Amino acid sequence: MTIQLSHFSAAMVFAFFASIVFGITQKNNQREMVRYGLYCFAMFLVGVLAAGWFMALLRHFAR
């Protein structure tokens, strides 16, 4: 079986699972775990969008 994801969906699936593990392992109580997991996911999302826009603008202005 072969799965082919787009760049964005691959990054989001990656962020989803990594955030779950980060949340569980880096915090001590359930509330903090959920909050930190969501924070990590949001940071992944922001990072992906920022990097995507940076590369798009770089391509646009470097022509």
Next chain:
Amino acid sequence: MAEIVKTQMISVAPAPSWQAYAAPLLGWLVPGAGHFLLQRWVRGALIMLSVIAMFFLGVAMQGKIYVANTGDVLDMLGFVGDLGSGGLYLLSLIKDWGRGEIHLATADYGTKYIIVSGLLNVISAVDAHHIAIGKKP
């Protein structure tokens, strides 16, 4: 006075139980199992789901699984990361998965998924150790 302080210091550090060693070892071998051993059922299930899903998604994306090597530094680090998956890594060697289809654009993502699933599994195994020694609730 000094003797009282010394006695108190000795009494607050109990010897680690067998679970302190079994939990990380089991957690490395089977993702999430270390937490199951310590009766952290939900955490164990979520870790198991995350690590196993990432590993198999990586394999399904035709990611490469590294074997022991003395070549390029990145290849050696890739092997170390993959080895973190424990039982999943051994299974992949038995089944001969992860040959790496370089003509697929998503194969490189798959390789990273597999490495990171191993690294997350190591973090989880260390977390199980911390729970077992009482450093974390």
